[in-house]
Amino acid sequence: MGISNLESRRVCGYLQRNGWVDRLTRAILVEFTTYNANSNLFGTAKFLLEFGAMGAAMIGYHDIDVLRLFNHMGPFGIMVVVFELVYIGYLAFSVFKETKKLRQQRCSYFSDPWNVLELLIIATSLTGIILYILKAVHTSSTLSALKEEGDKFVSFQSVSVVYMVFRFVLSMVVFLSTLKFMKLLRFNKKISLLSATLRHSTTMMVPFVVQFMLVFFAFVHFAFIVFGGGSLKYNNVISAAETIFSMTIGKFDHQELTDIHMVLGPVFFITFMLTVFLVIINISFTIINDSFVEVRSDISKQPNDYEIMDFLAGRVKKNLKAVAGMVIGDGQDDNRDPVYIEYTTECIVDRVDMLYRRASNLYVQDVLDGQAEFIVDEYIRSTWRRRLSIDDDFDTPHWDPETVSVSSFQHQPGPTTGKSDEGYVYVDHPQYD
DSSP states (O other): OOSSHHHHHHHHHHHHHTTOSOTTOOEEEEEEEEEETTTTEEEEEEEEEEEOTTSOEEEEEEEEEEEOOOOSOSTTHHHHHHHHHHHHHHHHHHHHHHHHHHHHHGGGGGGSHHHHHHHHHHHHHHHHHHHHHHHHHHHHHHHHHHHHHTTSOOOOHHHHHHHHHHHHHHHHHHHHHHHHTHHHHTTSHHHHHHHHHHHHTHHHHHHHHHHHHHHHHHHHHHHHHHHTTTOGGGSSHHHHHHHHHHHHTTOOOHHHHHHHOTTHHHHHHHHHIIIIIIIIHHHHHHHHHHHHHHHHHOGGGOBOOOOHHHHHHHHHHHHTTOOGGGTSOTTOOTTOOOBOOOOOHHHHHHHHHHHHHHHHHHHHHHHHHHHHHHHHHHHHHHHHHHHHHHHGGGTOOOOOGGGOOEEEEEEEEOSSSOSEEEEEEEEOBTTBO
16 A cells, blocks of 8 residues: 555555455455654554455444553653663562562462462563563564665554553553552551452352343443344344443433334333343342341441551661560551440440559559658658647646657557557657656
């Protein structure tokens, strides 16, 4: 077809004049590649035109792909290289960390679903790197062949296939990495409640999904057999499944089905809507709603983890080899699912009373420890003042209570009761022996 519009027209005219397409022709394959230098995009297109036994022509297959084969061009080329190197470094660190954890935990490593998710992310990332290298190799070889061949056609089919698989693997990496955020979102009570609801509904949802798939693929095969010859949306099983699945979310074109078959089109549409859209979908919502109500009413099934700041502080202390027991106790599992504890009013009142009693006891103990000696001194001085005031009536020597110093205050326990029978006060005074 050449590399210009004029050359393509000349070739098409030559084929038409020489009867290249005749009654024996059953298919024509048209394939071409375009390149837009302004947007740095390649476009590959492939069309298959089929001729039936009656002579009618119809498009049996078409494939249009847009490729970005030069990733390091433009003002952001260096930034792309930097981020690619950073991702490779992070991937190497993840491989080392998970390998070390696998050696320590052995078979118990696979019991944690987050570890399995991490392995899937690593596997898909390594696969993506391999496909990235293959894409670069195929691109280089194809462009080299294009430069050598000049105006001859060079197929980009191999590059398109590798690029398509690479995008699929890259989308899987992004999907799995996004799921990993659920591990952080478990700090949110609503997200934790959602996860608990899905886990609780698994026992009822799995049999329901099996029944749904049986009914769904029954409609898919019916649409493929009946409508596949009149519409590209149903010309293969995958396209039919995609079209019918979009009908479950309310995206449909019933007029197209009516145009293909006047009777079976409306019958198929009405039957599918009544069976799948109105009955089966509502049953799934009912199962999820019942599980949500049950999980919400049962406090033991509401998972929770630490507060986000406490969790981060504990992980930092653990990584710095500090005392992690202040926030996260030793031997605790960071991935465990604690429960929400809802204290009742009586429980809170009891705890406040207990706290008040303990504070009062501590206060009284401090007062007694600090003022015990002062209280005893004052008691002895007041007692001697009363005694001296009585002795003055009998002309006894006068004592100054301020000169009296307490040497000891002893209690002699009784022989049977264990209590003090008599208290003796020993004083030092020059006028008293």
